[in-house]
Amino acid sequence: MNKPNKTPLIQIKGLYKIFGKTPEKVLPDVKAGKSKDDILAATGHTVGLQQIDLDIERGEIFVIMGLSGSGKSTLIRHFNRLIDPTEGQIIVEGEDVMKLDDKGLQHFRRHKMSMVFQRFGLMPHRTVLQNVAYGLQVQGISKEDRDKKATEWLETVGLAGYEQQYPSQLSGGQQQRVGLARALCTDAEILLMDEAFSALDPLIRSEMQDQLIELQEKLQKTIIFITHDLDEALRLGDRIAILRDGKLVQQGRPVDILLDPADDYVEAFVKDVNRARALTVDTVMQPQSLRISADTIGEALAQMRSAKVEHGYYVNDDGYQGALCIDKLESVDTSRHDDAIDDKVLEDLPGIQSDALIEHVIPDTIEHELPLPVLDQDGELQGQLSRESVVEVLSEQPAANGAEAEKFSKPTNTDTDETKASA
Structure with missing residues (x-):
């Protein structure tokens, strides 16, 4: 991910959305803390969002998630002002989107943000190529240029050769690839993806997630991704915001959400997550025991005795070479203490990558008694991971009880209903 600027690309400040005839009159009750249900019963107004600050x-994938009725789809439609807030600011690159006139808003939507919808949103009477090129057509790009660019993006998403097909001739996964290509084709810096993969079969959904991750590594777009699926959120998100009844209940990195849920509602989400598939090594590793840079056996032994450790990781100019145990070094005859460190004293202990999923390193952690050295992409030593640490993090599941989880899982008013209420 790109290093962020001092000022975030997008800032949401004090955002409220109330659906109904006179939302401004109801706003003081919302700010006073009256419940969503009480306000609906007393005024007929639906509270969509309350005091959202993001x-x-x-360059990050920011995931907004929650159950039906949580306000997530309502929120994403504020980013490009498909819905206007009752109160609050939407600032993109320092510009308050709420202050844009019709012409400015039109330019903003055409050039700054693209959207990928749950139900693909393709035009059935246009070919695949025409669908992908549509955003460029709206921008006034010539047919030759837009067709060339659309063809390139179709190739990027794996649909070369489908240019003259129509949406009805494609599978659901292929249609969503067309939708993704159309969004990317405009070169918009920001992608809004509203439940973009939820209509797909599980296998195709997983493939689309893989493709999005692969594309993001190359393109470094800023992606706001809406989902109700925590596994999807943990897999895709650099950071995650969780909504409940229009309120922001927690935001943070996936590891923060998973290991430190803010309340029972978040616990109900994370309690059944397979942590081995969600957490990476760097989220649970410990500081390294000792980085041994000595040239000889005697120097290594002295270094370990001084640090009062039982083992360490030998690193030379060629990188990590293996582990050293103090018991084995102490058993070496003193006449060899000036000898160089070699395979006779080194333990063949594999290094693991810091960004690897826990599930991928479980076999190695079980096989070796010593903690495994954790290396970054450049092979530099970052820490260590023991079998005890893996067992601990996988066994500490949040203790949300079944009744709470069942309560939170029951659908309430859907975001779609809230959106309709604004009509």
């Missing part, structure tokens, strides 16, 4: 950095 900072989204350039």
Whole structure:
């Protein structure tokens, strides 16, 4: 991910949305803390969002999640002003989107943000190529240029050769790839993805997630991704915001959400997550025991005795070479203490990558008694991971009881209903 600027790319400040005839009159009751249900019963107004404050950095995948009725789809439609807030600011690159006139808003939607919808949103009477090129057509790009660019994006998403097909001739996964290509084709810096993969079969959904991750590594777009699926959120998100009844209940990195849920509602989400598939090594590793840079056996032994450790990781100019145990070094005859460190004293202990999923390193952690050295992409030593640490993090599941989880899982008014209420 790109290093963020000092100022976030997108800032949401004090955002409220109330659906109904006179939302401004109801706003003081919302701010006073009256419940969503009480306000609906007393006034007929639906509270969609309450006091939302978010900072989204350039180049990150920011996931907004929650159950039906949580306000997530309502929120994403504020980013490009498909819905206007009752109160609050939407600031993109320092510009308050709420202050844009019709012409400015039109330019903003055409050039700054693209959207990928749950139900694909393709035009059935246009070919695949025409669908992908549509945003460029709206921008006034010539047919030759837009067709060339659309063809390139179709190739990027794996649909080369489908240019003259129509949406009805494609599978659901292929249609969503067309939708993704159309959004990317405009070169918009920000992608809004509203439940973009939820209509797909599980296998196709997983493939689309893989493709989005692969594309993001190359393109470094800023992506706001809506989902109700925590596994999807943990897999895709650099950071996650969780909504409940229009309120922001927690935001943070996936590891923060998973290991430190803010309340029972978040616990109900995370209690059944397979942590081994969600957490990476760097989220649970410990500081390294000792980085041994000595040249000889005697120097290594002295270094370990001084640090009062039982083992360490030998690193030379060629990188990590293996582990050293003090018991084995102490058993070496003193006449060899000036000898160079070699395979006779080194333990063949594999290094693991800091960004690897826990599930991928479980076999190695079980096989070796010593903690495994954790290396970054450049092979530099970052820490260590023991079998005890893996067992601990996988066994500490949040203790949300079944009744709470069942309560939170029951659908309430859907975001779609809230959106309809604004009509």
